[in-house]
Amino acid sequence: MKNKLTQLLCLILTVATLTACKKTVGLDPLPANKITEFKVVVSDGNIFGAIDETDKTITLYLPYYYELDVIEPVIKLSTGAKLSETLAPVEVLDTKKTYTVIAANQSTSTYTLIIKLNQVAPLVITELSTGTTTSxxxxxxxxxxxxxxxxxxxxxxxxxxxxxxxxxxxxxxxxxxxxxxxxxxxxxxxxxxxxxxxxxxxxxxxxxxxxxxxxxxxxxxxxxxxxxxxYGRPGINYGPVTVKQGETFKVVSSTTVFNDFREFYIMVNGQKTLLPIVSYTRTEAVIRVPDSVPPGAYTPTASFGTWPLSTLNWAVTVTAK
Missing domain, CATH: 2.60.40.10 (Immunoglobulins)
Structure with a gap:
């Protein structure tokens, strides 16, 4: 009798345990404000970004040989979600790009985009100077x-x-x-x-x-x-001019600059005749033709510091007042 009672109690306990196991605990719904896929279309397929839900980052690795200046992302979101901004191209060197996803229930989640350029490193450049000679x-x-x-x-x-x-x-x-x-x-x-x-x-x-x-x-x-x-040897741009007696004209340099500009002259009847330098900056000089210079076409020469004289291959044409 005692054994039968014990068996009955065990049966009741087993049934109670199984009944308790059938009860379910409600789970939190999955977030509906997620980026589920991030990709960039390239010439030979797609490059997918790695989405980290813990750090809320998207890491995109771009091989250097695509030579991209910008990317145009394609983004998939949770059902019913939307981005807070219009999707637009992103410069590959942009380090501050974020995406905010808004769920249907208005909850939000913000992801930071990290673009890593898979360049050949380190960058090495050829020296112009040496330890003993400075270029x-x-x-x-x-x-x-x-x-x-x-x-x-x-x-x-x-x-x-x-x-x-x-x-x-x-x-x-x-x-x-x-x-x-x-x-x-x-x-x-x-x-x-x-x-x-x-x-x-x-x-x-x-x-x-x-x-x-x-x-x-x-x-x-x-x-x-x-x-x-x-300061290198100054250069003067090619610039034939026509100027009246007593007037001024300009000469310019678009490369090596004017420094220690000493003389600008022409040869008149075999005689060196200065055309006074009224003023000059690094890139421009104002030259005056004296009233006494006869009308005609002259090849000018410029003198800068201790550099060799620069005989120009264009003419200053002087006309009468």
Whole structure:
């Protein structure tokens, strides 16, 4: 009898336990304010961003060979959700881009976009100077070339600077004498070397010692050894002029600048005749023709400091008052 009672109690306990197990606990609904997919369409397919729900980040790895300046994301959201902004292209160097998702119930979630450019690193540039010899670079000097492992063919992705002692950057400019800057590629041994050429040092530089810094998208490199920026031999643009006796005209330089401008003269009947320099800046000089100069066409000569004389290949044509 005792055994039967024990069995009955066990049966009742088992039934009670099974009944209790059938009860369910309500789960929180999944958030409806999520980015579920982030991708960028490229020439040979898609690149997907890695979405981290813990940190609320989207990390996108872009291979350098696509040479993208901007991306145009394609984004999928939770059902019924929307972005707080209009989807637009994003610059690949943008470090502050965020996306806010608004769910149907008005709850929000904000993601930070992290773009990582898979560039060939480190960026290495060829030195112009050495530990014992410092290279000179003229203020306004043109046809400057820099070399390195830039791995880009698009000049918009590369920038080069002269950097002074206060870390102020002066960007190299396009050379008006040699055309727009360009990038060429050559093999030196087993290495592929990129040359960024046809550059000009700004005419506004002050003489002194400068570092050279190059930026290729997210990478930056500096030459170990600096260069000396100096006044070079001034140049005068091709500029034939016609001017009346007693009047003035201008000569200009779009490259190496005027410095220590001493004389501007012509030969009249075999005699050196000065045309007075009324005033001059680095890039422009005002010259006066004396009343006594006879009408005619003359080839002028300019004298700057201790540089060799510059005999110009154009004429100053003097006419009567």
């Amino acid at each position: 000179n670079m003229s203020i306004g000097g043109a046809d400057i070339a820099l070399q390195g492992n830039f791995n880009v063919s698009d000049i918009k992705k590369i920038k080069a600077y002269l950097v002074d002692a206060n870390n102020k950057e002066y960007e190299f400019l396009a050379s008006p004498s040699f055309g727009a800057p360009g990038i060429t590629v050559s093999m030196i041994g087993s290495s592929k070397i990129y040359t960024y050429g046809r550059l000009m040092a700004p005419q506004t530089l002050e003489p002194g010692t400068y570092k050279i810094r190059v930026k290729v998208q997210a990478l930056t490199a500096e030459m170990k050894y600096p260069v000396n920026v100096v």
